Amino acid sequence: MTQAEIKLCSLLLQEHFGEIVEKIGVHLIRTGSQPLRVIAHDTGTSLDQVKKALCVLIQHNLVIYQVHKRGVVEYEAQCSRVLRMLRYPRYIYTAKTLYSDTGELIVEELLLNGKMTMSAVVKKVADRLTETMEDGKTMDYAEVSNTFMRLADTHFVQRCPWVPATENSDPGPLPPAPILVISEKDMYLVPKLSLIGKGKRRRSSDEDATGEPKAKRSKHSTDNKEPIPDDGIYWQANLDRFHQHFRDQAIVSAVANRMDQTSSEIVRTMLRMSEITTPSAAPFTQPLSSNEIFRSLPVGYNISKQVLDQYLTLLADDPLEFVGKSGDSGGGMYVINLHKALGSLATATLESVVQERFGSRCARIFRLVLQKKHLEQKQVEDFAMIPAKEAKDMLYKMLSGNFISLQEIPKTPDHAPSRTFYLYTVNILSAARMLLHRCYKSIANLIERRQFETKENKRLLEKSQRVEAIIASMQATGAEEAQLQEIEEMITAPERQQLETLKRNVNKLDASEIQVDETIFLLESYIESTMKR
Amino acid sequence: MADVKVKVQPPDADPVEIENRIIELCHQFPHGITDQVIQNEMPHIEAQQRAVAINRLLSMGQLDLLRSNTGLLYRIKDSQNAGPVSFFLSKMKGSDNQEKLVYQIIEDAGNKGIWSRDIRYKSNLPLTEINKILKNLESKKLIKAVKSVAASKKKVYMLYNLQPDRSVTGGAWYSDQDFESEFVEVLNQQCFKFLQTKAETARESKQNPMIQRNSSFASSHEVWKYICELGISKVELSMEDIETILNTLIYDGKVEMTIIAAKEGTVGSVDGHMKLYRAVNPIIPPTGLVRAPCGLCPVFDDCHEGGEISPSNCIYMTEWLEF
Numbered sequence: 001m002t003q004a005e006i007k008l009c010s011l012l013l014q015e016h017f018g019e020i021v022e023k024i025g026v027h028l029i030r031t032g033s034q035p036l037r038v039i040a041h042d043t044g045t046s047l048d049q050v051k052k053a054l055c056v057l058i059q060h061n062l063v064i065y066q067v068h069k070r071g072v073v074e075y076e077a078q079c080s081r082v083l084r085m086l087r088y089p090r091y092i093y094t095a096k097t098l099y100s101d102t103g104e105l106i107v108e109e110l111l112l113n114g115k116m117t118m119s120a121v122v123k124k125v126a127d128r129l130t131e132t133m134e135d136g137k138t139m140d141y142a143e144v145s146n147t148f149m150r151l152a153d154t155h156f157v158q159r160c161p162w163v164p165a166t167e168n169s170d171p172g173p174l175p176p177a178p179i180l181v182i183s184e185k186d187m188y189l190v191p192k193l194s195l196i197g198k199g200k201r202r203r204s205s206d207e208d209a210t211g212e213p214k215a216k217r218s219k220h221s222t223d224n225k226e227p228i229p230d231d232g233i234y235w236q237a238n239l240d241r242f243h244q245h246f247r248d249q250a251i252v253s254a255v256a257n258r259m260d261q262t263s264s265e266i267v268r269t270m271l272r273m274s275e276i277t278t279p280s281a282a283p284f285t286q287p288l289s290s291n292e293i294f295r296s297l298p299v300g301y302n303i304s305k306q307v308l309d310q311y312l313t314l315l316a317d318d319p320l321e322f323v324g325k326s327g328d329s330g331g332g333m334y335v336i337n338l339h340k341a342l343g344s345l346a347t348a349t350l351e352s353v354v355q356e357r358f359g360s361r362c363a364r365i366f367r368l369v370l371q372k373k374h375l376e377q378k379q380v381e382d383f384a385m386i387p388a389k390e391a392k393d394m395l396y397k398m399l400s401g402n403f404i405s406l407q408e409i410p411k412t413p414d415h416a417p418s419r420t421f422y423l424y425t426v427n428i429l430s431a432a433r434m435l436l437h438r439c440y441k442s443i444a445n446l447i448e449r450r451q452f453e454t455k456e457n458k459r460l461l462e463k464s465q466r467v468e469a470i471i472a473s474m475q476a477t478g479a480e481e482a483q484l485q486e487i488e489e490m491i492t493a494p495e496r497q498q499l500e501t502l503k504r505n506v507n508k509l510d511a512s513e514i515q516v517d518e519t520i521f522l523l524e525s526y527i528e529s530t531m532k533r
Numbered sequence: 534m535a536d537v538k539v540k541v542q543p544p545d546a547d548p549v550e551i552e553n554r555i556i557e558l559c560h561q562f563p564h565g566i567t568d569q570v571i572q573n574e575m576p577h578i579e580a581q582q583r584a585v586a587i588n589r590l591l592s593m594g595q596l597d598l599l600r601s602n603t604g605l606l607y608r609i610k611d612s613q614n615a616g617p618v619s620f621f622l623s624k625m626k627g628s629d630n631q632e633k634l635v636y637q638i639i640e641d642a643g644n645k646g647i648w649s650r651d652i653r654y655k656s657n658l659p660l661t662e663i664n665k666i667l668k669n670l671e672s673k674k675l676i677k678a679v680k681s682v683a684a685s686k687k688k689v690y691m692l693y694n695l696q697p698d699r700s701v702t703g704g705a706w707y708s709d710q711d712f713e714s715e716f717v718e719v720l721n722q723q724c725f726k727f728l729q730t731k732a733e734t735a736r737e738s739k740q741n742p743m744i745q746r747n748s749s750f751a752s753s754h755e756v757w758k759y760i761c762e763l764g765i766s767k768v769e770l771s772m773e774d775i776e777t778i779l780n781t782l783i784y785d786g787k788v789e790m791t792i793i794a795a796k797e798g799t800v801g802s803v804d805g806h807m808k809l810y811r812a813v814n815p816i817i818p819p820t821g822l823v824r825a826p827c828g829l830c831p832v833f834d835d836c837h838e839g840g841e842i843s844p845s846n847c848i849y850m851t852e853w854l855e856f
Contacts, residue, residue: 254816260736310743319789320816349820351786356823360785368784385717385781435822442827445836445844452845505854515821516828522820 001029001079004440009082011447016085017056020045024053028063028077035072060114061236084239086443086517091242095156102147105129107156107237115160115234118148118191149190155276158187158238191233244280247525248272251322251341254348258320262303266311267323269296270336281532283339289330305331320344339529346432346526349519353435354403361386362394366426369404374423395424402434429530436523443516450509457502464499467491551578551586556595556609565599565606592630631658635666639676639690646679646689719765720778725787727751727759728812750791750809753779779810789813826853 001009009029013022027043028034034042040050054075057063062082065075088111096104105125110116122144129139151157161180248271256264273296274285294308303311312334315323322341327333347370355363365384369375372383381391398404409421454461467490474484491499558566558574571583587607590596599606638655639647653663667690670676678688728751735749757775760766782788788810795807822828826849827836836842844850 250817257814257816257818260742262742307741310741314742314746319791345817348815348817349822352815352817352820353823353828356819357829363786364781364784367786371784383777383780384784385714385777387714438828438833439822441833442822442825445827445847446825448838448844449847449850508854512821512825515824518821 002437002440004437004444005079005083006030008440008444008447009079011444011451012082012085015447015451020049021053021056024050025057025062025077025082028057028075029079029082033066033074033076035074039075083440083520086513087239087242087521089514090246090517091237091239094242094245095151098156099147099151101129102144103151106144106148106151110157110235110237115236117231117234118145121235122148152188152190152235155188155238155241157235159189160234160236162232162234240280243521243525244275246521247338247342248275250345250522251336251338254341254345255315255320255322259314259318262301263311263315265298265301266293266308266315267336269293269298270323270334272296274336281529283337283529283533284324285336285338287326287333287335290332290334291330293334294331339533342522342526342529343428345522347428349522350403350428350431350435354398357401358394358397361390362398365391365394366398366403369424370426370428374407374425376421376423380424399424403431405430429527432523432527436520436527439516439520439523443513443520446509446513446516450506453502453505453509457498460495460498460502463495464491548582548586548589551575551582552590555586555590555607559596559607559609563609565597565601565608567601567604567606569604571607631656631662632666632669634658635663636670636675639670640692642689642691644691644695646691648687648689652690716766717778717781720760721781721785723760723763723765724756724775724778725782725812727756728782728788728810732812746811750811753808753810756810776808779808782810786815787812826850 006026006029010022010026013025017025023043023045024039027039031042036047036050036054039054040047043050045053054063057077058065061078063075063077065073067073091111092104092108095107099106102125105128106121109121109124122141126139126141126144129144130137133139148157159182161182163178163180248268251271252264252268255267270285270288270293273288273292278285290305290309290312293312294305297303297308309332312323312325312332316325316334322337322344324335324337325332326335351363351367351370354366361384365380365386368380368384372379375383377392377395380395381388384391386394395404399406404424404426407423407425408415409423410416411419411421467487470487471484474487554575555571558571562570568583571587572580575583587596590607591598595609597608599608634656635652635658638652641647649663649667652658652667653660656663658666667676671678674693676690677693678690680688731751732749735745738745738748753772753776756779757770757772760770760775779788779790783790791809791811792806793809794805826847827833830836830847830849832842836844836847838844
């Protein structure tokens with residue numbers, strides 16, 4: 001793990017889980033897999049605390065355990081999974097766009113709690129939704145269950161592996177750590193639960209105080225009476241499926257930018273049809289015939305079969321090469337070239353960074369070397385039509401930024417510089433890795449700056465919180481307008497201004513983290529796809 | 534009685550006679566005659582006299598000395614060749630052979646010109662001599678020096694009345710050894726605008742997609758015609774020049790190119806294919822990394838918490854947050 005990744009993981013763990021978990025987590029990331037006692041010894045924390053921290057990490061799928069020979073259980077942290085925590089907002093937003101508020105809350109609960117049983121999720125989500133609804137209306141459990149089942153059907157949530165039920169009555173000596181298994185077909189199987197009930201609204205503070213404790217007591221009692229029907233069946237969010245969705249989104253928007261709306265809809269249909277059939281790491285989707293595509297087009301897109309065929313031919317002929325024609329049966333078989341698409345997106349990312357950082361003339365030289373693979377200094381000047389001095393300057397700038405590399409071809413066995421060819425070339429994979437590393441460091445910087453800003457204004461924030469608490473309690477006890485006004489004036493106008501600025505800055509930094517994460521996603525997908533081939 | 538060795542003076546031992554005979558022989562054999570042939574013709578002339586005659590003819594410029602794989606050949610110089618040489622001779626009366634040699638070498642270089650070091654190699658003359666000769670020839674307005682655009686310190690020499698070759702002056706993009714970047718930029722923008730409007734009109738026509746796409750293409754010939762009609766260029770531009778400009782647009786990522794097979798004879802086709810160009814949009818908007826100040830930061834590598842440059846006191850971030 002690179003230094004930047006470790007730093008970022010430590011910041012994320014600290015923000016989400018606190019100091020102790022961060023210490024244990026970072027130690028595990030740095031040192032690989034370790035048994036329990038060694039962790040406790042090396043980090044200097046008590047065994048109890050280490051156990052609790054590991055529990056938290058395992059619950060959130062950040063640490064896995066393995067039984068090694070001689071019965072030693074070793075724990076290993078998964079750095080890449082920790083970095084996914086940056087992407088939680090994007091997952092939740094996707095669920096919202098696809099399955100509206102219910103879906104959004106389900107995914108949010110699952111991500112925040114790591115693993116949960118279905119009934120627990122349904123209950124919590126129903127309660128939360130009821131909060132937001134108007135007085136008197138409640139959210140029915142059945143609706144939430146429905147959304148949950150749809151999420152499972154489209155593979156956005158999956159079951160966690162569990163301990164297989166042993167057949168023999170005598171279990172024998174228990175293994176030091178349970179071995180969890182899950183079979184492919186069980187992963188998305190929703191247990192048949194009849195969850196009847198409605199979301200319970202948390203009693204608002206308008207009711208008299210006596211009503212509260214009674215209601216609370218009754219709620220507790222009802223909870224204890226109902227047994228949890230699906231105990232042991234835990235669900236987690238399926239991050240790979242979300243990644244597949246993001247990748248599809250990126251491809252569709254690229255096609256929309258390069259061609260027109262209709263072509264992008266066709267590509268979206270094709271990707272949707274291959275969602276379940278194609279594994280996420282495949283370089284090509286399954287071939288789809290033009291008839292099938294025509295049948296699966298979304299309703300409301302009435303284009304004739306002929307026009308669809310024309311669009312498909314245009315897509316297949318486009319220099320982008322996202323869509324390829326693999327045969328002629330069924331009106332023409334078409335595939336989407338996923339590896340090529342990810343490559344083009346990664347290349348476009350690189351070009352965009354070069355353009356913003358060094359200028360559009362540098363971007364011209366960069367694209368030139370990218371297309372022609374290897375070029376001499378003189379040829380670069382000629383093709384790009386840029387004066388020699390400037391071209392040299394730009395090439396050296398990009399060289400020192402590691403976007404371009406030099407390939408030496410000696411003419412003589414002694415590599416005399418005057419008798420060697422020096423060719424400029426771009427190695428996309430290594431440039432992508434370099435940029436990825438930079439992204440990690442950038443996000444770490446943004447998080448640090450956010451924490452710094454918050455810390456700077458800590459005093460002010462605490463004051464405003466106190467004032468709010470006072471106002472809330474006064475409102476509960478029925479204070480007059482004048483008194484509320486007085487309390488509010490405790491925060492002066494410039495302080496209010498400062499608070500506003502702080503809020504704006506923190507939001508901006510947050511948004512920026514998510515944007516950089518988009519770049520990380522494209523680059524990581526490209527690197528993963530290239531390494532798998 | 535003692536034998537009297539009589540040196541018989543051959544009747545035509547007169548040098549002029551010898552030369553005339555040689556010239557007649559040359560006319561008989563327009564491809565050139567070897568020394569052997571002359572010897573056979575005039576067996577009574579001694580080698581030395583023969584050599585003197587031939588040298589005289591050479592210096593007068595009436596014979597050409599050529600080397601073949603058998604030996605040396607002497608060929609009559611025909612009147613056309615003799616023309617400029619006689620003109621040259623009239624100017625060079627009295628110049629030595631070295632100058633002639635240098636002049637010959639420069640003439641052979643044609644319109645690409647030749648560098649002074651190459652003249653030195655070919656003639657084996659020392660540098661000082663070469664410089665003197667070159668200065669002489671230049672003052673007599675027989676040769677001129679042209680600065681090469683590739684290496685600005687290098688001067689190539691060529692005959693006075695020749696037009697320098699494109700590779701030396703750089704062609705349409707160079708004026709007086711200076712690369713005209715603004716000219717290239719202007720052409721760049723004009724071509725792009727032309728292609729962009731073509732694509733816009735095609736998109737607006739809303740016909741079936743095939744026609745839409747095909748009409749958004751423009752061949753290099755069309756662009757060339759448009760630019761010529763615009764008249765922004767003082768220099769005549771060829772289709773290849775326009776293609777180099779369109780290539781720079783491709784490297785800018787604004788234009789894409791396809792090659793289609795075209796019948797010979799259609800306007801603008803070269804060797805049976807045509808290049809078509811189309812304006813395109815970039816496939817992704819500016820990426821997330823460059824929207825944060827860290828993506829563009831010049832001191833990124835020096836930045837770490839607790840140092841001089843750190844995220845907490847980053848001035849770029851402060852500026853960015855104030856937007």
